[in-house]
Amino acid sequence: MRRAGLFWIGVCLAAALGAAARPLRVEVRPGQIAQGLLYGGVRLEVTGPAPDEGALVVLVEGEWRSEAHVRLGRTGPFWLPQGGVPVGEAPTLYLLASEGDLHQLLTGEERRREGLGLAPLRESLGAGAAVAHEAEEVLRVRSRSGRFSLADHGVERRNGTFSAGFDLPPRLEEGILNVKVFLCREGRVAEKSETRVPVRRTGLAAFLTAAARQAPALYGTGAALLALLLGAAVGAVFPRLQGH
Amino acid sequence: MTIFLPVAGLPMNLWLLVAAGGLAGFLSGLLGVGGGFILTPLLIMLGISPAVAAASDTNAIVGTSASGVLAHLRQGNVDFRMGLVLLAGGLLGGAGGTFWVRILRRSGNLDAVIVFLYVAFLGILGVVMFVEGLLARIRDREEEKGTVPTPGFLRALPFQASFPESGIRVSLLAPLALGALVGLLAAFMGVGGGFFLVPAMTFLLRMPMRVVVGTSLFQILFTAFGVTVLQASVNRTVDVVVALCLMVGSTVGAQAGAAVGRRLKGTELRVVFALLLLFLSLKMFDDLLTLPATFLTQGGGHP
Numbered sequence: 001m002r003r004a005g006l007f008w009i010g011v012c013l014a015a016a017l018g019a020a021a022r023p024l025r026v027e028v029r030p031g032q033i034a035q036g037l038l039y040g041g042v043r044l045e046v047t048g049p050a051p052d053e054g055a056l057v058v059l060v061e062g063e064w065r066s067e068a069h070v071r072l073g074r075t076g077p078f079w080l081p082q083g084g085v086p087v088g089e090a091p092t093l094y095l096l097a098s099e100g101d102l103h104q105l106l107t108g109e110e111r112r113r114e115g116l117g118l119a120p121l122r123e124s125l126g127a128g129a130a131v132a133h134e135a136e137e138v139l140r141v142r143s144r145s146g147r148f149s150l151a152d153h154g155v156e157r158r159n160g161t162f163s164a165g166f167d168l169p170p171r172l173e174e175g176i177l178n179v180k181v182f183l184c185r186e187g188r189v190a191e192k193s194e195t196r197v198p199v200r201r202t203g204l205a206a207f208l209t210a211a212a213r214q215a216p217a218l219y220g221t222g223a224a225l226l227a228l229l230l231g232a233a234v235g236a237v238f239p240r241l242q243g244h
Numbered sequence: 245m246t247i248f249l250p251v252a253g254l255p256m257n258l259w260l261l262v263a264a265g266g267l268a269g270f271l272s273g274l275l276g277v278g279g280g281f282i283l284t285p286l287l288i289m290l291g292i293s294p295a296v297a298a299a300s301d302t303n304a305i306v307g308t309s310a311s312g313v314l315a316h317l318r319q320g321n322v323d324f325r326m327g328l329v330l331l332a333g334g335l336l337g338g339a340g341g342t343f344w345v346r347i348l349r350r351s352g353n354l355d356a357v358i359v360f361l362y363v364a365f366l367g368i369l370g371v372v373m374f375v376e377g378l379l380a381r382i383r384d385r386e387e388e389k390g391t392v393p394t395p396g397f398l399r400a401l402p403f404q405a406s407f408p409e410s411g412i413r414v415s416l417l418a419p420l421a422l423g424a425l426v427g428l429l430a431a432f433m434g435v436g437g438g439f440f441l442v443p444a445m446t447f448l449l450r451m452p453m454r455v456v457v458g459t460s461l462f463q464i465l466f467t468a469f470g471v472t473v474l475q476a477s478v479n480r481t482v483d484v485v486v487a488l489c490l491m492v493g494s495t496v497g498a499q500a501g502a503a504v505g506r507r508l509k510g511t512e513l514r515v516v517f518a519l520l521l522l523f524l525s526l527k528m529f530d531d532l533l534t535l536p537a538t539f540l541t542q543g544g545g546h547p
Contacts, residue, residue: 037485040246040255069540070352078532081352085540137540144538170291171254201250208250212480220476223484224306224469227491231310234495238311 024193025049026181033172034202043167044197046179050162054185055099056155057106057116058164061178062093062147064124069138085134088124092173093147097154097164107187114182114189118150145169174199251483252296258489260290265304265493272308272494273501274513280305280435281369283490285362285524294358295349296483299475301434302468303487308494309436309465316458323409323455327462329416330441333423334430334467341431342474349479352541356532361433363529369439370521373514398448410451410459418449423463430471436464 026048033042046058066089073082098105102117111117118139125135142148146169155164176196183191201209211219247258264286268279280301287297316322348354401415422444426437441460445451451459476482505513 035248037248037250038246039248068352072536072539072541079534079536080356080532081541084352134540137538141538141540173253205248205250208484212251212476212482216480217473217477219484220473220482223303223476223482223487224472226484227303227307227472227487228310228465228469230488230491231307232314234307234491235311235314238495238499 024051024181024183024191026179026193026195028179028195028197030197032197033168033177033199035172035174035200035205036203037205039205041168041170042172043165044177044179045163045165046181047161047163048181050157050160051183054183054190055105056162056164057096057098057102057182057184058155059097059116059178059180059182060093060095060166060168061115061180062091062173063175064089064091066090067092069134069141071134085138087135087138088126090121090125090138090142092175093169093177094121094142095149095166095168097151097166099153099155099157099162101152102150105184105187106182106189110188114192116182121148145171172199174201247485247489249292249483249485251481252292252300252486254291256290256292261486261489262493264290265490266497266500267493268490269308269494269497269499270501270504271497271517273498273503274505274508279494279497281362281365281433281439284358284434285528287486292483292486293481294355295345295479295481296486298345298358298432298434299472299479299481300483300486301490302430302475303472303482303484304490304494305430305434305436305468306465306472307487307491308498309461309468311495312461313458313465316461319458321455321458322462323407323451323459324462326407326410326419326449326451326455327459329405329419330423330426330459330463331466333420333425334427334463335423335470336420337424337427338431338467338471339427339474340424341428342471342478344428345431345475346478355541358432359528359532361429363525363532365429365433365435365440366521366525366528370518370525372439372443373518373521407451410449410455412450414449422448423467426463427467427471430464430467431475436468438464 026046029045029047030042044060046060050056066087069085069087070081071083071085072079074080075082096102096116102111106114106116108119112120112123115121121139122135125138139148146167155162176198179195179197181193181195182189200206208219211222245258246255247261248255264283267286268283270279271282272279283301283304284294284297287301288294292300313322345354348357398414398418401417403416404413405416406413422441426441429435429437429440438460441463442456445456445460446453472482
């Protein structure tokens with residue numbers, strides 16, 4: 001009797017521990033982004049079983065690097081470029097969605113540690129900026145081009161699953177996108193998952209990109225010759241076309 | 245239907261690109277002016293960077309001018325000697341322009357320079373087209389009188405040479421300089437330069453109209469060819485997919501424009517078009533004066 005009691009206590013403990021340690025299951029679609037000649041943009045869907053406790057934060061992050069920016073200033077009556085602006089590194093893409101107010105889900109220290117929200121980006125960008133407001137301006141420029149966004153209620157729960165959708169900007173660079181999902185409990189990150197989504201050119205688009213980068217003179221000659229031949233063919237078919 | 249532009253690095257509606265080429269071709273067929281100066285701003289408005297727009301437009305000009313050169317070759321309307329001198333200048337100007345584009349692109353000033361150039365040239369072209377009726381009458385009177393000597397300052401320049409096909413004697417420096425300017429325009433603005441070259445050859449070099457269009461197209465074709473190769477090699481900004489879409493559109497558009505043009509009065513159309521160009525020029529000028537939405541632009545540092 002006593003043995004049977006101990007057995008069931010053990011089973012319950014194991015089940016509880018198993019539930020607590022259940023890894024965060026995340027599915028990212030599409031698993032890779034192929035930019036062929038008919039590529040027309042993509043919506044990234046992040047889904048999975050919703051955890052019983054805690055709230056989720058989903059981040060789609062591009063590679064970290066420093067990008068060149070130019071300051072616009074007044075020269076006489078005109079608004080013209082007035083030199084480069086040194087800013088620190090930041091992800092080429094930063095799209096964040098959370099189940100609620102990010103500031104209430106995670107403490108400031110935790111957000112900084114995981115690189116979540118505005119503050120860590122401001123810090124990184126501001127590290128190279130001569131003037132603090134220029135880091136803000138960089139974020140505004142990226143926000144306008146769809147490369148930076150924060151959505152406090154962008155993660156939805158329905159029928160025991162969670163989902164977050166991200167419309168990726170049309171000008172999407174080749175490389176790796178990191179899709180990070182954070183499970184937040186009591187102001188801290190209890191668990192996290194990371195999925196890599198490669199962005200690659202394929203088919204004819206890949207061939208033309210590689211030719212333009214690796215053999216630019218040959219590519220340029222080929223492009224000019226192709227236009228010349230097509231134009232001559234059109235001239236032969238439509239003799240009336242003057243083309244000026 | 246969407247198509248991905250590999251060098252521009254973004255997807256775009258295929259029919260929108262073809263329509264842009266079609267509009268330029270239509271204007272070319274209707275008014276007899278090149279559509280390059282309309283195409284580059286259109287491509288920029290569609291979201292393509294100014295550098296890629298100008299370079300890809302130049303690539304398309306190779307195709308559109310090739311068909312014209314073929315037609316003029318058949319009729320013997322090309323002064324090859326003059327064409328080669330203009331071409332030498334065009335290649336020099338194109339090479340200089342391409343490297344200048346690289347420097348300006350690195351410093352982040354290229355977009356502003358392109359906008360300034362468009363403000364100036366759309367304005368000039370608008371005014372020129374507006375008074376073109378008057379200039380055409382003067383040209384006709386001079387052709388009736390027979391051979392008209394070149395302006396005095398051109399006769400005073402060194403390296404005088406004869407061009408028997410055109411029946412003129414002029415300093416080699418004049419067509420070289422004209423060609424160089426056309427090469428610069430091709431590199432910076434992605435235009436063929438016919439709108440500038442044809443009046444210059446007619447009124448400055450006093451070439452007969454019979455050979456002016458064919459010779460200018462010959463020079464534009466090979467200058468655009470050279471600038472395309474240079475832009476691809478130095479700046480890596482030629483998108484062949486953009487160029488091919490524009491060519492398809494402009495081929496159809498030019499046929500439609502020519503058909504419509506035969507039924508309408510050219511003079512009135514040119515006045516309306518001149519007003520449109522002046523409006524575009526003023527709009528772009530106003531943009532330079534208006535407070536920008538952000539005080540930073542992305543750019544500079546690219547290869």
